[in-house]
Amino acid sequence: MAEPPDQPSLAEFARRHDPDRFLCALFAPAASREAIFTLIAFNHELARAREAAREPMMVLIRLQWWRDAVEEAVARRPARRHEVAGPVSRAIANGSLDPAALLAMIDAREGDETGEGAPPLPERLRGTAGALAAETGRLLGAPPERMEGLRLLGTAYGFGGTLRSLSALAAQGRDPLPEGADPVDAGRVLARKGLSILDAGRKAAVGLPRGAVAAALPAVLAQRDLQRVLSPGWQPGAPPAPRGLGDRLAVAWAGLRGRV
Known part of the structure; x- marks a missing residue:
């Protein structure tokens, strides 16, 4: 059955909102791409919660909406009328996406909004970009022993994305650089940390099956x-x-060539 006219294709949604991961997904087996695009779209919606609502309580309300949508899909309740919630519900129902992984991604975003006691940047990125890479690998058939490598590679991509987006993050009141530090020096400290994580991820991901390499490509x-x-x-x-x-x-x- 064709998608309703008000539902853009998930591929177009992913290309428009997350062109980096969209490009990487093109190297996944064709049969798996729709699930990856769904995962990319879900991750975008979680990230957008902070962009659309500056107050932490409003961000948490938006994230709770997505938590409810995932839990309703697990309970086989009708999908919410939303361009991403519907595909997410179907992907959970057909076993493509792991609801526990999606809920963990929400948990990581919620932890970023709790103020005092929020996890440090490496831990936050591990729970967001790292978790996304690991779940992508899982749905592509990566073996359990390669999941930590994928999570590290995704975390390193998160470091790079954070440093690319410093101006936008600062405008949202989310500057990750230490207050009072020289921004160039502090940014380079983060870059070296990201490269160290990237190196560890590459070592841990050695032997990743060719069919799952798309999950690792953001490391490039x-x-x-x-x-x-x-x-x-x-x-x-x-x-x-x-x-x-x-x-x-x-x-x-x-x-x-099938490797990063």
């Missing part, structure tokens, strides 16, 4: 983003430059 962009922060002339307040041909070719080369 992480390497390039983090190295840019360490290059002369990096400015933390500058808006992120659009992805260039070099970035896309690096992902394509890694995807075609």
Whole structure:
């Protein structure tokens, strides 16, 4: 049955809102891409909760809406009328997505809104970008012993994305750099931390099946983003430059050869 006219394709949704992960998903087996696009869309909606509502309580209410949507899908209740909630419900029902993993992603976002006692940046990124990479790998058939590697690679991508988005994060009151620190020096400290996690992830992901390599491909962009922060002339307040041909070719080369 065709999607209703008010429902854009999930591929287009992912391409528009998360072009990095959309590009990586194109190197997954065709039969798995719809589930990956659903996961990307779900992650975007969780991230958008903070962008759409500045007050922590309103963010938590939005995240609770998604928690309820996942739990209702588990209970086989009718899907909510929403362009992403519907596909998420169907993916849970057909076993493509693990509801426990989705709920853990919500937990990580909620922990970012609790103020005092919120987890440090590496832990937050592990629960968001890292969890997304691991769940992508799971649905692509990655073995359990490679999940930690994927989680680390996803976390490293989160470091790169955070440093690319410093100006937007600061505008939302979410500057991850230590208050009072030189922003260039502090950003480079984070970049080196991200590269260390990336290296650990690559070692832990050795032997990842070729069919699951799409889950690891964001690490290619992480390497390039983090190295840019360490290059002369990096400015933390500058808006992120659009992805260039070099970035896309690096992902394509890694995807075609089946390793990162």
